[in-house]
Amino acid sequence: MKRRSILSASATIASGLALLGITPPTIAKAANIRLLSASALHPAIDALMPDFEKSSGHRLTVAYGTAGAVADRVQKGEAADLVISSVPMIDRLQAQAKVVAGDRVIIAKVGVGAFVRKGAAKPDMGSADAFKRSMLAARSIAYPDPAGGGASGVYVASLLERLGIAAEMKPKTRLATLETLYASVASGDVEIGFNQVSEILAQPTVELAGPLPPAIQNYTQFAPGIVVGGNQTDAARVLVAFLSSPAAKSVLKEKGFE
Numbered sequence: 001m002k003r004r005s006i007l008s009a010s011a012t013i014a015s016g017l018a019l020l021g022i023t024p025p026t027i028a029k030a031a032n033i034r035l036l037s038a039s040a041l042h043p044a045i046d047a048l049m050p051d052f053e054k055s056s057g058h059r060l061t062v063a064y065g066t067a068g069a070v071a072d073r074v075q076k077g078e079a080a081d082l083v084i085s086s087v088p089m090i091d092r093l094q095a096q097a098k099v100v101a102g103d104r105v106i107i108a109k110v111g112v113g114a115f116v117r118k119g120a121a122k123p124d125m126g127s128a129d130a131f132k133r134s135m136l137a138a139r140s141i142a143y144p145d146p147a148g149g150g151a152s153g154v155y156v157a158s159l160l161e162r163l164g165i166a167a168e169m170k171p172k173t174r175l176a177t178l179e180t181l182y183a184s185v186a187s188g189d190v191e192i193g194f195n196q197v198s199e200i201l202a203q204p205t206v207e208l209a210g211p212l213p214p215a216i217q218n219y220t221q222f223a224p225g226i227v228v229g230g231n232q233t234d235a236a237r238v239l240v241a242f243l244s245s246p247a248a249k250s251v252l253k254e255k256g257f258e
Contacts, residue, residue: 005209026213028033031059034080035063037085038062040151041064041084041107041222043201043255044255044257045062047254047255049062050222054078055240066223068082068149072149074098074225075098081227085222098225106222107243110258111212113195114192114210114212116184116192117185117187120123125211131163131213138192141192142181142194143156143193144175144176144181152194152196156194182205183205
């Protein structure tokens with residue numbers, strides 16, 4: 001399966017280069033693409049990077065942060081060739097003329113999930129009412145601090161408000177950084193954590209309890225933006241074509257995206 005994925009992705013790269021009018025001699029001098037990406041895509045990009053570099057001849061340097069944080073870095077003028085963030089953040093950067101305007105490309109979408117320590121009892125997530133009861137019964141919960149710009153933290157905070165249980169949950173809620181979120185649950189210090197499903201699945205010390213029930217689920221769509229003033233615009237377009245390919249989408253699905 002992995003071999004077929006590599007061959008398919010290689011063919012996609014070749015097609016993408018042809019569509020862009022870039023022939024192999026043009027890319028003989030490999031470009032170093034600087035990518036700023038939302039952390040939710042970290043597991044998938046790590047898996048796809050070797051295939052992209054082998055197929056295209058380009059090199060990829062990646063820095064990760066929350067969807068809001070990477071957009072802020074572009075807005076403040078940090079040198080980059082491509083940014084991948086949530087659709088609203090890319091729209092904001094387009095409006096500010098920080099990324100090139102053009103047709104919207106949605107790479108993937110991912111929902112919010114709950115996770116527990118490996119082997120621990122899982123909360124009932126079968127319906128919105130069951131979720132609400134599970135939250136009220138929980139000893140403690142944690143999710144990314146909304147102030148950091150992470151989509152899952154912003155949404156979970158608003159969801160607790162919408163369900164009318166924010167006041168009851170406040171004393172047993174911890175606002176975490178990405179560094180402390182999983183450790184607090186893995187150690188048993190916090191009972192239930194929340195983040196985007198793709199990030200949860202990449203963590204070996206915790207276990208996905210399940211995605212939020214459909215009635216209260218929230219999906220974040222991720223899109224690329226080619227940074228205005230970047231040095232590797234053509235190579236960045238090749239990377240976008242690669243990330244939009246069927247082979248890449250197969251890997252994204254394996255990593256928890258839809």
